[in-house]
Amino acid sequence: MESxxxxxxxxxxxxxxxxxxLVVSGEGRERKVYYVNQMAYxxxxxxxxxxxxxxxxxxxxxxxxxxxxxxxxxxxxxxxxEPFELTALTETKDGNKKWLSFRVMVSMELKPVSYITITDVxxxxxxxRRYAREREYLKDCAARDSMTRLLNRGxxxxxxxxxxxxxxxxxxxxxxxxxxDNFKQINDMYGHWAGDSxxxxxxxxxxxxxxxxxxxxxxxxxxxxxFIPDVKDRAQIQSxxxxxxxxxxxxxxxxxxxxxxxxxxxxxxxxxDGRSFRELYHRAxxxxxxxxxxxxxxxxxxxxx
Numbered sequence: 577m578e579s580x581x582x583x584x585x586x587x588x589x590x591x592x593x594x595x596x597x598l599v600v601s602g603e604g605r606e607r608k609v610y611y612v613n614q615m616a617y618x619x620x621x622x623x624x625x626x627x628x629x630x631x632x633x634x635x636x637x638x639x640x641x642x643x644x645x646x647x648x649x650x651x652x653x654x655x656x657x658e659p660f661e662l663t664a665l666t667e668t669k670d671g672n673k674k675w676l677s678f679r680v681m682v683s684m685e686l687k688p689v690s691y692i693t694i695t696d697v698x699x700x701x702x703x704x705r706r707y708a709r710e711r712e713y714l715k716d717c718a719a720r721d722s723m724t725r726l727l728n729r730g731x732x733x734x735x736x737x738x739x740x741x742x743x744x745x746x747x748x749x750x751x752x753x754x755x756x757d758n759f760k761q762i763n764d765m766y767g768h769w770a771g772d773s774x775x776x777x778x779x780x781x782x783x784x785x786x787x788x789x790x791x792x793x794x795x796x797x798x799x800x801x802x803f804i805p806d807v808k809d810r811a812q813i814q815s816x817x818x819x820x821x822x823x824x825x826x827x828x829x830x831x832x833x834x835x836x837x838x839x840x841x842x843x844x845x846x847x848x849d850g851r852s853f854r855e856l857y858h859r860a861x862x863x864x865x866x867x868x869x870x871x872x873x874x875x876x877x878x879x880x881x
Contacts, residue, residue: 597615603687603688606632659681755798755840756798
């Protein structure tokens with residue numbers, strides 16, 4: 577008898593000091609908590625009685641998990657008594673959020689009994705999230721032009737290739753090449769600050785005119801490109817290009833230039849003018865240099881000779 581009492585005292589002392597929560601509960605229509613250690617309820621700021629009431633009322637009441645999904649996802653482990661793990665967001669008594677990791681083992685010998693160890697992994701989860709955000713930020717920086725935040729040439733080519741691989745039968749698309757006119761002279765006459773202002777100005781104009789349904793990139797220097805993956809009306813594409821040129825000319829007053837800044841635009845339509853990035857790029861470029869060699873400040877649509 578004395579040995580049994582001593583063992584129980586040692587057990588409770590050990591369970592009180594282990595660095596994780598422990599809950600043993602009988603599962604069924606009504607959950608019964610057989611045991612809960614101090615760490616389990618202290619990590620969420622509850623008293624023992626409050627915590628037991630919460631658990632008996634259902635884990636989903638204070639954990640960001642759907643127990644039906646857990647049971648479906650871990651059906652085999654539950655039947656065989658194999659342990660499984662899950663992580664869930666929970667709310668403490670004072671309204672703060674904590675990430676908890678649960679290691680669960682279900683015994684089915686007489687009736688379902690769950691043995692659950694709980695660890696606070698908030699710091700680890702938040703650290704991983706910070707790393708993930710940093711990695712995503714660095715990845716985004718590598719994909720974009722540092723000045724305009726438009727896609728850079730390499731990323732633009734990669735994204736267009738992805739779009740072309742997903743093209744469906746009968747789907748039309750457009751590649752638009754834009755090159756600022758007399759850009760070197762602008763830098764020489766007004767200074768690089770004026771050139772930079774025009775670069776930023778045209779970048780914002782392209783975003784405003786084409787929106788989120790297009791891929792927009794700075795291909796280098798004063799060369800830009802727009803890829804529209806689903807073209808329903810060619811006339812609308814030309815109308816949008818006209819609007820880009822119109823808005824660009826208005827930059828004159830904002831920058832204080834004596835002459836209006838202008839650009840040349842070449843447009844290639846697929847699949848007729850090309851089914852690959854290379855074909856579209858070169859054919860839009862041919863149309864663009866047709867404008868450059870003639871009048872500038874205008875638009876040309878590629879036509880096969």
